[in-house]
Amino acid sequence: MIYIGLTGWGDHYSLYPADLKAKDKLAEYSSYFPTVEVDASFYAVQPIRNAEKWVNETPQSFRFVVKAYQGMTGHQRTELPYPSKTEMFEAFKASLVPYIEADKLAMVLFQFPPWFDCKEEHILYLKYCKQRMANIPVALEFRHQSWFAKPNREKTLTYMRTDNWIHAIADEPQAGDGSIPIVPEATNQQTTLIRFHGRNVHGWNRPKTKSTNWREVRYLYNYNQAELLEWKQRIKVLEEQSQDIYLLFNNNSGGDAANNAQTLQQMLGIDYQDLASQQLRLF
Template identity: 30%
Template sequence: MDIRIGTASWTDKSLIDCGRFYPKEASSAEARLRYYATQFPLVEVDSSYYAMPSPSTARLWAERTPADFTMNVKAFRLFTGHQTQPKVLHEDLRQALAWPEGRNLYWKHVPPEIRAEFWRRFQQALQPLQDAGRLGLVHFQFAPWVVCNPAGIEHVQDCAAHMPEHMLSVEFRHKSWFDEKHRADTLALLRDLSLVHTVVDGPQGFSNSVPALWEATHPGVALLRLHGRNTESWNTAGPTTAASDRFNYDYSEAELADIARHLRQLAARVASCHVVFNNNHEDQGQRNAATLMRLLKLPQP
């Protein structure tokens, strides 16, 4: 079974500051990525969610990683319905939109011709990874207010239609997609669009929680993303709240052993299975990923 395990990002501030994962000599962006790729076969690029990546940066990622390394890339936040500040946009697009600084911009505010340019630039930024054989999944984590209704379904279909040459994974953040009434239809939608369903391990009992459905909707890849199980911090928000605080959770070995059992069964149904630890407080994700690799008897790169 081909199971590739890694973490969401490799440059989180709390990870670097804790000093437990990277050796002292790995003090530059290049050295950290090169070292990370000796420990895990996969990483998820999360910076692409916060700002559109550049082709030159993607080219450096490809040059600094081995040929069999996989990089999943998180889709830019505008595409997934999240609020976006104009300051993170390219200067010419910001001027073309003429959107007030400090006021949140949403996809619905973007005119069709500028939407097309956003899609073009995003795919252009992915091209160096694609050319180098490093690009894995392009991950669409939709906003909690993208719900299972005609508008939400149309949004998912539109994203899929704009990226036919890439393999997309989809993660929903509203319980309506997988409630008893809509669960089967949601999985059928993903299969019809050739999209990879994301098995989510995270806190339960919230409107922006989804259950862990160990299903595969694409024969090529299955995806498991682990956010930790910290119910107290799941919906903590505020200008001083870091993502590493929200996903502060250290999986026990017993929890990881149970996850490994489900993972083996899922991986047997697809060509490749990707696992991304998003509990990114200090080195929790890296330690948990290494433990899961050991439990599954997977070799280090």
């Protein structure tokens, strides 16, 4: 099955009535899309009550891609709020229980930072992460070009297949070492993830001078018809390699993610039948 959705559900204003309260946005979102990426989990391990609430607000067929906590991927450079890495991983896994019990966890996404390059130390850490996560499905997204440079590309893919990582394929600007090319190959027969970050080459890398709106500029991009048609062809090939394909649009600085997702859905001829009801809009 192909699941199309967005990263987060709070900022996609084109989907929602102007007076919709924040607490009602996920339920409204799930009337449009069958999956979403939980970004809040990157900034802090979420209380179990949050996952319970989100699970209860969505249809039975809805699926969550939960982003790994930043302390687990090396983004957080300050002191971690846990006595040890083991306790950090255990706390994160405990926060996943409501998703797992409701059969709504698609995967946990480990997105590593641009300085996480291809070297033995980091390969060992990937193995540690996989071991700590045990049987929970995990996806792997790199941000350093070295993993898919010519000498390493096939070794990286082989390692991911061997350790059963879900490949998080990225569509992003080609802007030096801190970006990776499109590598449309599945590494897990059950699941593949594709994340659309946009192609804003000039805004991708953090400027040397401080910029208050850099992250907003970074994901400012609207995919055109030709670019989405290219992905339609890639997705058809990936369907032969992996049973479930998850597509998440992250290019929402200008509010383009929802429209791009719906356009690609139309191109693929998908009509989701088991979304949340929209009847409440009539009252």
